Structure formats: structure tokens, C-alpha cells
Amino acid sequence: MISEQPQVGLRIDALGDGNRLSVAGTLDATTSARLENALRPLLATGTDVHLDLSRLIFADVSGATVLATSAQRLPDGRRLVLERPPRQLRRIIDLFWPEVPCIQVVTR
Amino acid sequence: MTLTTDPTTTRGFVHPALFYSGTAEYLAGCVPFVRAGLTAGEPVAIAVPPENLGVLAGELGADAGQVHFVDMTQVGRNPGRIIPGVLRPFADEHRDGRVRIIGEPIWPGRSSVEYPACAQHEALINHAFAGRDVTILCPYDVAGLAPSTVRDAAVTHPVLISGDREWASDEFRPDDIVARYNEPLPAPPPGAPTRRFDVDDLPGLRRFVITESSRLGLSADRRDDLELMVNELATNAVRHGGGAGVLRIWGPEHTTVACEVESGGQIEDPLSGRIPVGLDDDHGRGLLLINLLADLVRVHTGPEGTTVRVYLLT
Numbered sequence: 001m002i003s004e005q006p007q008v009g010l011r012i013d014a015l016g017d018g019n020r021l022s023v024a025g026t027l028d029a030t031t032s033a034r035l036e037n038a039l040r041p042l043l044a045t046g047t048d049v050h051l052d053l054s055r056l057i058f059a060d061v062s063g064a065t066v067l068a069t070s071a072q073r074l075p076d077g078r079r080l081v082l083e084r085p086p087r088q089l090r091r092i093i094d095l096f097w098p099e100v101p102c103i104q105v106v107t108r
Numbered sequence: 109m110t111l112t113t114d115p116t117t118t119r120g121f122v123h124p125a126l127f128y129s130g131t132a133e134y135l136a137g138c139v140p141f142v143r144a145g146l147t148a149g150e151p152v153a154i155a156v157p158p159e160n161l162g163v164l165a166g167e168l169g170a171d172a173g174q175v176h177f178v179d180m181t182q183v184g185r186n187p188g189r190i191i192p193g194v195l196r197p198f199a200d201e202h203r204d205g206r207v208r209i210i211g212e213p214i215w216p217g218r219s220s221v222e223y224p225a226c227a228q229h230e231a232l233i234n235h236a237f238a239g240r241d242v243t244i245l246c247p248y249d250v251a252g253l254a255p256s257t258v259r260d261a262a263v264t265h266p267v268l269i270s271g272d273r274e275w276a277s278d279e280f281r282p283d284d285i286v287a288r289y290n291e292p293l294p295a296p297p298p299g300a301p302t303r304r305f306d307v308d309d310l311p312g313l314r315r316f317v318i319t320e321s322s323r324l325g326l327s328a329d330r331r332d333d334l335e336l337m338v339n340e341l342a343t344n345a346v347r348h349g350g351g352a353g354v355l356r357i358w359g360p361e362h363t364t365v366a367c368e369v370e371s372g373g374q375i376e377d378p379l380s381g382r383i384p385v386g387l388d389d390d391h392g393r394g395l396l397l398i399n400l401l402a403d404l405v406r407v408h409t410g411p412e413g414t415t416v417r418v419y420l421l422t
Contacts, residue, residue: 026311029343058314060339061393072388088332095400096385096393 012038019047024055027063027089035063039070046075054084064092071102079104118206122243123234124274125265127258129251134160135167137269138210141245145208146174153198155180155190156212156247164210184213187222187229188399191236191382199242200384206241214261216252219362221419223257224289225406228378230264231282235379245269260285286378293408293417296368300358307346313355314339317367320357324365325422333401334367334420340394341416345371349414360422364403368417375409 010031013022019042027035042049051067053059067089071080081104082089090105097103126137138154142164145152153176154164161179165172176198184190190213199207211233214226233244248261259279262268266280301320305313317338321331338355345353350372359365381395395416399405404419 028310028339029347030307030310058311058335058339060336060343061397062343065390065393069388069390087329088336091332092336092397095397097387100387 010034015050015052018042019045020050020052022052022055024057026057027059027066029060029062032060032062032066036066036070039066043070043073044075046078048079048081049074050081050083052083053086053089056086056089059086059089059092061092061096064089064096068093068097068100068103071100074102078102081106084108118243119241121234121237121240122267123237123265124243124245124267124269125261125277126245126247127250127261127268127270128247129249131163133271134163134247136271138164138245138247139167141208141210142168142175143171145206145243146171148206150206150208151198151202152176152208153178154210155184155194156210157181157215160212160247180212181215181217184211186399186402186404187213187225188382188402188405190229191233192384192396193400195233195244196236196384199237199240206243209242209244210247211244212247214246214248214253214257216249221294221406222404224291225404227257227260227264227285228289230261231285232378232382234264234266234282236382290408290410293368293406293415296356296366297358300356302354302356304352304354305342305345306352310339310342310346313342317355317357321365321367321420324357324359326365326420327422330420330422334365334418337398337401337418338367338369340397341369344394345369345373349373363422364419365422366417366419368415370413370415372413374411375407375414 010025010027012035015022021038023035067080074080079102083106085105128134128137142152155178158179158181161177165177183194195209195211213229218226248258250258262277262279263285264282266277268275268277303313303316314335317335318331321334342353353369353371355369357367381399385392385396398418402418403421406417408415
């Protein structure tokens with residue numbers, strides 16, 4: 001059986017013009033380095049970076065840390081836009097990076 | 109004028125315990141302390157149980173508007189949350205001068221399960237604020253608290269106040285308290301659901317926790333929080349604790365669900381998880397998340413291994 005949503009592991013796909021990724025599956029200490037590597041080349045392009053997180057099942061502190069520290073490496077005024085993140089990821093961001101301007105959470 | 113109330117001569121961290129009995133002594137010990145801070149232009153916060161918040165706010169009258177009030181039974185229900193979630197954020201927000209806080213983390217309703225974490229918290233404040241221009245006055249209700257609790261306060265506070273007297277504690281040895289209350293945790297009930305895990309089993313462990321905590325009556329939001337906490341503890345166990353561990357979960361006891369992770373490895377720094385982390389730091393948030401989210405955290409750590417137990421209200 002092939003599952004539509006991976007229960008374990010992380011899947012990262014480029015969407016459209018390259019400053020937008022889909023991140024699906026599980027973002028934890030075993031997978032967060034892959035996301036960091038995928039984000040690195042996008043941080044210097046001078047544009048906002050969008051992540052579709054609607055198919056992310058779980059994200060932990062290490063995953064949230066990759067997102068937040070990556071966002072802080074964007075050029076001034078640019079943002080990492082987190083689209084439809086799971087509730088637990090929002091919880092972690094609210095705890096440790098509340099109202100950080102380079103991180104924008106879009107919930108719908 | 110004393111060390112505690114005279115802002116002009118004070119340097120570094122000041123951490124007195126105020127022994128009081130009854131409202132009149134409470135007000136006599138706290139209100140001049142607050143007013144001296146306001147007169148000196150210091151930011152003042154009061155984090156005490158709600159009935160004492162009301163008494164202080166009433167006595168301060170119009171001055172209450174300049175004071176930041178928080179209910180310690182809510183924000184400090186977990187003693188491990190008080191430094192990173194209450195005291196340091198207020199002090200760190202006002203780094204350009206002295207900050208003054210009344211913190212009452214131990215009240216007569218604290219249970220025997222909570223107390224060891226309370227005493228360790230009082231001891232660790234001394235390290236978390238070493239060298240900082242901060243004054244934290246800790247009232248102790250000597251009429252309502254156990255005599256042993258009051259004796260411990262003389263070990264965790266370098267300065268003691270009672271009535272008109274203020275003196276240096278000759279028993280001040282806070283690290284003794286950290287060590288003494290690093291005690292084996294009460295045994296889980298026989299038959300508590302148990303799962304061994306290693307690095308390949310983190311997703312399975314998370315599913316196990318969600319299933320069991322649902323069965324035990326945790327709300328969906330708190331199940332999610334527990335999953336995050338267990339994930340951090342298990343990640344620490346597989347990285348620093350010998351690659352594997354054991355999780356146990358049980359309850360509800362006294363409207364709480366308890367969940368613990370036992371593994372190898374020792375927590376060397378007792379301030380782990382108690383100090384706020386900079387926005388761009390790439391580590392140091394695992395135990396911090398647990399202290400911020402749990403209703404109570406108890407830890408037993410040593411060369412034989414570490415058990416971290418979290419309690420969540422149902």
C-alpha cells in the first residue's frame with residue numbers, strides 16, 4: 001500500500017518558481033537537517049520564501065528551530081511564510097519566536 | 109533603611125526571604141518594598157497567590173497601577189517555569205536598571221509532589237540571577253507552611269527578614285537543596301503502560317503517547333503538548349542518554365496525568381531548561397519547552413541515569 005501522506009520521514013518538493021516548497025511528513029531531529037539544507041539556497045534569492053506545510057503531520061522543536069533560524073538569515077524585510085502549519089508547530093513558534101517579523105504564519 | 113529597601117546602595121542580585129504570619133505582617137514586609145522600588149523608578153512585579161495579590165493591590169491603592177501583577181498559582185504552577193517564564197522575561201525586559209520582584213512560589217496548598225521542585229527552584233534562582241541588578245523578595249507564610257519548608261528557605265536565601273529584623277542567613281547553601289531534592293521519584297503504579305524506545309521508534313512512541321493520554325482523559329490540546337514534550341525527552345534520551353529509554357504513563361491521579369521518560373545520561377547543569385534562549389540560538393529549547401508547557405516537572409538525575417516526569421492537569 002502506498003500512503004498518500006507519509007507517516008514517517010520528510011518529503012520536500014519545489015513548487016512553481018522555486019521560492020516555494022511543500023514540506024510534508026514528519027519534521028523532527030532525524031529529518032530537520034534536510035529541511036535546513038533545502039532552505040539554504042532560497043535564503044539568498046532576495047525574495048520571501050513560502051512553505052506549504054498543510055501536509056506536515058508533526059514538527060518538533062528542532063524543526064521549528066530550523067525554520068526560525070533560517071528565517072532570521074533572510075535579507076532585511078524578507079519573510080519566511082509558513083502556510084497552514086500544524087497546531088503543534090504554531091505552539092512552538094508562539095513560545096520561542098512570538099512576533100518575530102521575518103516569520104509569517106498563514107493559517108488558512 | 110535596610111539592604112532590601114534602600115535602592116541607592118544595592119548592587120547585584122538580592123534575594124531575601126520574608127517570614128510572615130498574617131496579613132498585617134505580609135503588608136508590613138511587602139508594601140514598603142514595593143514603594144521603595146517605585147520611588148526609585150524601578151520596574152516592579154508581584155507574582156504571588158491570588159488572595160495575596162488582592163491584599164497587596166488594595167493596600168497599594170493608586171500605586172498598584174504602576175505594578176505588574178501575576179497570579180503565581182497559574183504562571184508558576186510548575187516551579188520549573190517560574191525562572192524562564194516569569195522572572196527572567198520581566199527582568200530581561202528591563203535591563204537598563206534595577207528590577208524589583210515579589211515572588212511567592214511556595215504556599216500552604218503546595219503538595220508533597222510539588223514541594224521538591226519548589227525548593228530546587230528557590231535554590232536555582234540564585235544562579236539564574238547571579239550578578240544581575242535584580243531584587244526578588246520571597247514571602248513565606250510561617251503560620252501555614254511546614255517548619256521544614258521554612259528551614260529550607262534559610263538555605264536557599266542569603267538574606268532573611270522577619271518583622272523589623274533583617275539578617276544574613278548563616279545556612280545559605282543553595283546547592284545543598286538542589287542535591288537534597290534530587291531524590292528518586294515516587295514509583296509509578298504497577299502496570300502503568302510502558303514502552304521502550306530507541307532512535308528508530310520516535311514516531312511509534314509519539315503515537316503511543318497520543319493513544320494512552322487520550323484514554324486517560326487529556327484534552328486534544330494537552331495531548332498535543334504532551335506529544336511535544338515526550339518527543340523532546342525521547343530525543344534527548346537517544347542522543348545523550350545511551351540511545352534508548354523507557355516511557356511510562358499513568359493517571360489520572362488527583363486530576364493529573366503523569367508521564368515519565370527514563371534513560372541513561374545525567375543532566376549536569378541544574379539550570380538546563382530554566383534560562384531563556386536567544387532568538388537565533390540553534391539549541392537549548394528541549395527542556396525549556398517542557399518547563400514552559402507542563403503543569404509540574406520533577407527530575408531525578410545522576411550517574412545511574414535520568415528520569416524526567418511531567419504532570420498535566422486533565
